Ligand SMILES: Nc1nc2c(c(=O)[nH]1)N[C@H]1C(S)=C(S)[C@@H](COP(=O)(O)OP(=O)(O)OC[C@H]3O[C@@H](n4cnc5c(N)ncnc54)[C@H](O)[C@@H]3O)O[C@H]1N2
C-alpha cells in the first residue's frame with residue numbers, strides 16, 4: 001500500500017512547488033489587498049507647506065497679545081486665503097488674513113486664531129462660524145475683533161510634520177489596506193508595484209450536481225462546493241473564476257481544465273479523487289504516470305502528468321491530489337468532494353498556497369489554545385489528524401483561555417453545521433479522546 005501523508009508533509013510539498021507571482025504595476029485601488037514589492041520613499045514633505053488647522057484668522061502673535069472679549073485686538077482684514085489659494089498676501093502688523101482649514105499660512109503670519117475666538121468681523125459677540133463667502137463677500141475685508149491671544153505656531157500644521165521627504169512611507173512586504181492606499185495617494189503615488197492577486201479557477205465535478213436555482217431531479221444535489229471554494233478563494237484575496245460542475249467524464253474534464261489554464265494561476269477541483277469507479281479527477285489527471293520535479297516533460301499540451309494523488313492521515317480530507325500542470329506548470333489542488341472535506345482542505349492547503357502566490361510572509365492561519373466546552377468526551381480516530389468544526393469564544397480577560405464547543409458531528413457531509421462554525425478544532429493524530437474542559441488547539445476562521 002502506498003504511503004499515507006501527514007497534513008504537514010502534504011502542505012510542505014505544495015509550498016515547496018509554489019512561488020510568489022511576478023510583480024506588476026497596478027493602479028492604487030486595484031492594488032488593495034496586495035503586497036508591496038519595494039519600499040515606498042516619500043518624494044516630498046507631507047503636509048507640503050505650513051497650513052492652518054482651523055477656520056479663522058492668520059495673525060502676528062504680538063498683535064493679539066493680552067486680547068480679551070472686553071479688550072479685543074482690532075485688526076484689519078486684508079483678504080481671504082482658502083485651501084488651494086495661490087498668490088498669498090503678506091500679513092503686516094495690525095493686519096489679519098481670513099484663513100480656511102488646510103490653506104497655506106501667509107508670509108508674515110505666525111499663528112491662526114480660530115473664528116470662535118473672534119467676532120467674525122461682525123462687530124458683535126463671539127462668532128460661531130464664518131458666513132459663506134458667496135453670501136457675505138465683505139467678510140474678506142473690514143475689521144475683526146480678536147478675543148484671545150495665540151501662541152506662535154498655534155493652529156498651524158508644520159510642513160513635513162506628517163512625513164518628511166526621503167523617509168520610507170511603507171516597507172516592502174506591506175499589505176495594502178485602506179490606510180496604506182490612503183498614504184500612497186497622499187504622497188502622490190497613482191500606481192504601485194505589487195504581487196498581483198492570484199487568479200483561481202474553481203471546478204467541481206460530479207454528474208449529480210445541479211446549479212443552485214435549478215430544480216433537482218432524482219439522485220441529484222445542488223453544487224455547493226464550487227460556491228464555497230469560490231467564496232473562500234475570494235475571501236483569501238484571490239480573483240476566483242467559478243467554472244461550476246463538470247460531469248463525470250474524463251475527456252470533458254481534461255478539455256475543460258486545458259481551456260481554463262490560460263486564466264489560472266492555480267486550479268482547484270472538488271470531487272472525484274477517492275477510490276470509486278467514477279472518480280473522474282483521478283482518472284483524467286493520472287492517466288499518465290505521475291512525476292514530480294524530476295525529468296522535464298517535453299510535451300507542450302501535457303495536462304495531468306504531474307498530479308499525484310495521495311491519502312492523508314486526516315479527517316475530513318483524506319484523499320488529496322496535487323501537481324503542476326500545463327505549459328506554465330500551474331499548481332492544481334484536487335480536493336475531496338464531501339463539502340466539509342473540500343472546505344477544510346481549502347483552509348489547510350489552498351489558502352496557504354494562495355498566500356504564497358501573493359507573496360504573504362505568513363501563510364498559515366493563527367492558532368489559539370482553548371478549553372473544550374462539551375458535556376461528554378469527544379472521540380477522534382487514532383492515527384488521523386481530525387479537524388472538527390468549532391464555535392470558539394475568545395477569553396474575557398487577556399492571559400486566560402477562550403472556550404470552544406464542537407459544532408455538529410464528524411461527518412464530512414454536515415454542511416449546515418459547518419455554516420455555524422467559526423473555527424476548526426485541530427485534534428492531533430495520536431489523540432483518540434478529548435475530555436470536557438481539556439485544552440485544545442483551535443484555528444479561528446476569521
Ligand atoms: N471505499 C472508499 N470510499 C470512500 C473513501 C475511501 O477511502 N474508500 N473515502 C471517502 C472519503 S474520506 C471522501 S472525502 C470521499 C471523497 O470522494 P471524492 O472526492 O471522490 O468525491 P465524490 O465521490 O465526487 O463526492 C463525495 C460526496 O460529496 C458530494 N459532492 C461532491 N461534489 C459536491 C459538490 N460540488 N457540492 C455538494 N456535494 C458534493 C457527492 O455527492 C458525494 O456525496 O470519498 C469517500 N469514499
Ligand code: MOO
Pocket residue numbers: 314315316317318319336338341412
Ligand atoms: O476524509 Mo473524507 O474527506 O472525511 O470525508
